Amino acid sequence: MxxxxxxxxxxxxxxxxxxxxxxxxxxxxxxxxxxxxxxxxxxxREAELARIQRIGKVGGFEVNFREGFKNRRSPEYLMLHGLPPEASDETHEDWVNRIHPDDRDDTVKHFFDALSGTSEDYTAEYRIIRPSDAETRWIRVVAKIERDKNGRAIRFVGAHIDITDQMLVRETLRESEERFRLIADSAPVPIWVTKLDRKRSFANQAYVDFVGLPYDQAIDFDWRKVLHPDDLPHVLQQSVQGEASLKPFALEARYRNARGEWRWLRSESQPRWDPIGKHIGFIGVAHDITVAKQAEIELRQLNETLEERIAERTAELESNETRLRAILETSNQYQGLVNLRGELLYANKTALDGIRTEARDVIGRPFWDTPWFSTTEGMSAVVREAFDTVLRGEAVRMEMRLHLPIGERDFDFGMRPVLDRHGNITGAVPEAVDITERRQGEEALRQSQKMEAIGQLTGGVAHDFNNLLTIIRSATDFLRRRELPEERRRRYVDAISETVERASKLTAQLLAFARRQPLKPQIFNVGSQVEGVAQLVRPLVGGLIEIAVQVHDADCFTVADIAQFETALINLAVNARDAMNDEGRLTIAVRKVQGIPSRRTQSARGGDYVAISVADTGSGIAPENIDAIFEPFFTTKEVGKGTGLGLSQAFGFAKQSEGDIAVMSAPGQGATFTIYLPRAPSPASDKEAAALTSEAATTGRGYRMLVVEDNDDVGQFSTALLEDLGYIVRRVANADAALAILGENEFAVDLVFSDVIMPGMNGVELAGIIRERYPGLPVVLTSGYSDVLAENAHRGFELIQKPYSVESLSRILRKAIGQKLSGGR
Incomplete structure (x- = not known):
């Protein structure tokens, strides 16, 4: 102014x-x-620039080479490197010593190579160890090299940038991508990724193994070369239509694998989109459905109305999923990833849908405690044991039935270890295939086969019984002739008796196969019993067959019907004799085993068992017959050489005794049949293991008997028979009438003889009421067949099976009365 x-x-x-x-x-x-x-x-401005540098973790520096190494560090540089203010002019050696030992040599070499070069630009990335807190940090260097007219470096100016956070993110991304690549390579099904030009940019190990080519050739392989000619036209048409729709689509066709086998594959393709929504190709996964296809064809041939149903599942992908995660999400298998602690790291959409939950509800939990297994009794422990096996480097595979929110489902479950590049186990990949529909198809096939077997069984029974009835009918016709000599009369009577015995054995074998035979289980020493049976078998098999008994464990006890057990062994021995043409070696062995191995359609079973094996050196069993040998009336012997019921009796006895029977054979190499029976503890005394002793037949001696029989013909015959034996008989037609008589005077009767099958209350129920109301009053039951007896035995009551002889009836009745007299009433 x-x-x-x-x-x-x-x-x-x-x-x-x-x-x-x-x-x-x-x-x-x-x-x-x-x-x-x-x-x-x-x-x-300088203050603002310094603030920006601190925020961006950037520090400036200058190195003057005119007189050695003259360093000048900015305050931001010192803060970045954890240095005090007085280190602003630190020496070159101080900088070198601060570099991480693993990066030091390469970093220093790169620095001097740049100085001795001609370029003005310099960049580097390495780690330092900050003196202030000993923390390792990643540094990126961006600088300019000033040179004189001769190209010699005279000044070095630039900035250090802390990129530790970016490097951590990069390493995390690399580990994630490597982890999911390992998952893809662990998957047992081919998986691939294609670009818009239909060329593949990725394929997993299963894909490479299927085509049998190196990876670089496999991703360029033309699938049309191995596509079945009959499937080629419709697959090409559907493929073009599916790709044009830009929606998920599926194809089914036959392809020839690297071993030259034709396999049915179901491929499912999902379109790929980039972050801005542009279509960039497809993700595909293929499942081998050969077994399901073959089952479908077989079922259609057996029953035109029965078809295999194959459920289709497609997973909807989220737009922000990574490429490999999206590959897994297209699979219809249940797949996941578990760390070394057993915690679930990942589960695909199919697996989550199976329990109707979200990933956040199961991630981080122990795999065996998740809803896939926790709702099925005992399954969590099974999966935990499987995981421990995987940690030892072994793969696990089993079939299991799970109770899931979507219902009860059958699965083919597997778990295998995930290995890093050095072969170390880093986790486990569990996977499961839903085989419920396949199981239902197999069950339908078995039902169809069962109906066929029933037809064969009916024909066989009719044939054999008609033969037996022919003998009885002919013999009775001759017995009506008055002029028949006494010797011929006795011969026909004996023929009728023998024929009835054969018919009784035939029905017993049928009931044994059907597991409806009333058994008399008792504890016995298997080894001792086998040695006794071997003595019975010797005259049956002939002198040219050597019999060897090998009892590996002397104290093998079981609970079963001794008579049925002996019959089963004799049937196996006779079959072995026929297979060896009366010459060879028969070995019967007894040993303790843990569990029953899987066989036929049955899975393995745990527990303590006694294994009784019968091995021969005969001709063996043809592969096409191995699954049919236990069917009733199935036989490869000549007509008249066998009924085809021997093996079915052994099969039924083993099943009804809560065991099983297995067979191993090859043509020309003999056969080994093994019966598995549940192992029982050793009895307290020999008396417990002893078989029932027989008593001589005797008369009734005037004892009073109440007969309960609803059939008039049988009732009249039984009454006459018992009166002939000396009993005083009173007959009623049902259980209510019998209880009414006992209610009037329980001491008017010495014994109750009742049929099992009657209208209203059956014989077993009647016997139970009598035991409860009138302790000590003996009851003897009789029946030709009863599902009540087969399922519940006879609850400790004496039982005589129809048809029975006079001697056996008299013996059992006298035994029951004798027990009454000795025990009092």
């Missing part, structure tokens, strides 16, 4: 020199103010 002029100034104007000096002073003051303002602005 110009000074105000006064009156004195007007009257005495200043000299020109004074005016010039004043103007110069004012100009200098103006320049000083502008300088001060510029300096303050510069300080503000």
């Amino acid at each position: 110009r000074p105000r002029m006064t009156t004195a100034d007007v009257l005495n104007p200043p000299l020109p020199e004074t005016i010039a000096a004043e103007r110069l002073r004012q100009h200098l003051e103006e320049i000083a103010r502008e300088r001060d303002n510029a300096y303050r602005a510069l300080q503000d």
Whole structure:
């Protein structure tokens, strides 16, 4: 501002020199103010720049090479490297010592190579160890190298940037991608990724193994070369239509694998999109459905109305999923990833849908405690044991039935270890295939085969019984002739008796196969019993067959029907004799085993068992007959050489005794049949293991008997028979009438003889009421067949099976009365 002029100034104007000096002073003051303002602005900008550098973790530096290494570090550089302010001019050696030992040599070499080169640009990435906190940090260097006219480096100026966070993210991404690549390579089904030009950019190990080519050739392989000619036209058409729709689509066709086998594959393709929604190709996965296809064809041939149903599942992908995660999400298998602690890291959409839950509800939990297994009794422990096996480097595979929110489902479950590049186990990949529909198809096939077997069984029974009835009918016709000599009469009577015995054995074998034979289980020493049976077998097999008994464990006890057990062994021995043409070696062995191995359609079973094996050196069993040998009336022997019921009796006895029977054979190499029976503890005394002793037949001696029989013909015959034996008989037609008589006077009867099958209350129920109301009153039951007896035995009551002889009836009745007399009432 110009000074105000006064009156004195007007009257005495200043000299020109004074005016010039004043103007110069004012100009200098103006320049000083502008300088001060510029300096303050510069300080503000420098402060702002320093703040930005601190935020961005950037520090500047300068190295002057004119006189050795002269370093100058900015405050931000010192903060970045964890250095004190006095280290701003640190030495070159100080910088070298701060570099991480693993990166030091390469970093220093790269630095000097750059200085001795010609480029002005310099970049580097390495790790340092900060002196202030000993923390390792990643540093990126961006700098310029100033050179003189001869190209010698004279000055080095640039910035250090802390990129630790970016490097951690990069390493995490690399580990994630490697982990999911390992999952894809662990999957047992081919998986691939294609681009818009239909060329594959990725294929997993199962894909490479199927085509049998190196990876580089496998991803360029033309699938049309191995596509079945009959499937080629429709597959090409459906493929073009599916790709054009930009929606998920599936194809089914036959392909020839690297071993030259034709396999049915179901491929499912899912479109791929980039982050902005542009279509960039497809993700595909193929499942081998050969077994299901073959079952479908076989079922259609057996029953036109029965078809295999194959459930289709497609997984909907989220747009932000990574490529390999999206590959897994297209699979219709249940798949996951478990760490070394057993915690679930990943589960695909199919697996989550199976329990109707979200990933957040199961991730991080122990795999065996998740809803896939926790709702099925005992399954968590099974999966935990499987995981421990995988940690030892072994793969696990089993079939299991799970109770899931979507219902009860059958699975083919497997778990295998995940290995890193050094072969170390880093986790486990569990996977499961839903085989419920396949199981249902197999069950339908078995039902159809069962109906066929029933037809064969009916024909066989009719044939054999008609033969037996023919003998009886002919013999009775001759017995009606008055002029028949006594010797011929006795011969026909004996023929009828023998034929009835054969018919009884035939029905017993049928019931044994059907597991409906009333058994009399008792504890016995298997080894001792086998040695006794071997003595019975010797005259049956002939002198040219050597019999060897090998009892590996002397104290093998079981609970079963001894008579049925002996019959089963004899049947096996006779079959072996026929297979060896009466010459060879028969070995019967007894040993303790843990569990029953899987066989036929049955899975393995745990527990303590006694294994009784019968091995021969005969002709063996043809592979096409191995599954049919236990069917009733199935035989490869000549007509008249066997009924085809021997093996079916052994099969039924083993099953009804809560065991099983297995067979191993090859043509020309003999056969080994093994009966598995549940192992029992050793009895307290020999008396427990002893078989029932027989008593001689005797008469009734006037004992009073109440007969309960609803059939008039049988009732009249039984009454007459018992009266002939000396009993005083009273007969009623049902259980209510019998209880009414006992209610009037329980001491009017010495024994109750009742049929099992009657209208209303059956014989077993009647016997139970009598035991409860009238302790000590003996009850003897009789029946030709009863599902009540087969399922519940006879609850400790004496039982005589129809048809029975006079001697056996008399013996059992006298035994029951004798027990009454000895015990009192």
